[in-house]
Amino acid sequence: MARRIDVTGAGGVRLAAWEFGDPPKNDRTHDGTRAGTHGKAGDLPGVLLLHGLMGRASHWAPTARWLSARHRAVALDQRGHGRSDKPPRASYTREAYIEDVEAALEQLGLGPAVLIGHAMGALTAWQLAAKRPDLVRGLIICDMRASALGAASQHTWTEWFRAWPVPFATLADVRKWFGEDDPWVERPNPARGDFYAEVMAESADGWRPVFEPEQMLRSRETWIYDAHWEELAQVRCPTLVVRGLDGELGRAEAQEMVRVLPHGQYAEVGDAGHLVHYDQPEAWRAAIEPFLDSLRES
16 A cells, blocks of 8 residues: 655655555554554654655555555655656756755654665765754665766766657557667666656557656756765764665775765675666565664664
8 A cells, every 4th residue: 555645845846755554543452552563653663765866656665565564664756756746947956856855754754764765866865864864863875876977977868868769659668678678778677677667657649758858867967977975974874885786886886885984884685786676676675674673773
């Protein structure tokens, strides 16, 4: 089950948050204790999950449902993504994304929460943790680099978007192109096809992305030219850096991120690429579970 909760982000942008598991209850049992094994959902430790660029909250559904047994798990559609608003004149700066998450934590009553972020979502998570340590008690960074990516990276992304054969006639075509035919894919990856099928919507002429590629490029250009080591060093909460063995975050950089973090830990998921939680969901959960348990025990 996923329950939608609307949140007002920076500049009044409407954001869709999705709570997984049972909603908060005020019911009490015959002996006066709160209903449920772990108490009402509002008493459970909060977790906010942040997708990467082009992603959406539903990408986190398996992880969030697994978390909901012992946490209040909420995934956010960030501005320009999923079911959240996509105003053409809205700000798509780093500051806007950070303020959105800040607003979500406060309006949902989740803080201090564990933030779990993938790629762009991980960058937003650690930038918020540096800015508002009172709202973040733990952090999981999934396959996001702290170093600058540069202009060549943005050019590659621009060319990649232009190569998309939109509209796609069917979802099967989406899965095949992103999982097999995409010239930027080194080897077939069905999980990648499923990932992109999740961000498509049917229109009159076929299947198109639910986001505007131009907005994605605008969002991306606000972080790729800068390194983010300084903010990483300002994160005071326990932090787990997770990388896929074949992901975009190299082992050396990941281990340097752990060294820079005041309370950093490292985990690696084998046979996984950039979409770690999609490629190897069981191994992903196994990698983060000890860290989450340590936060509950502390």
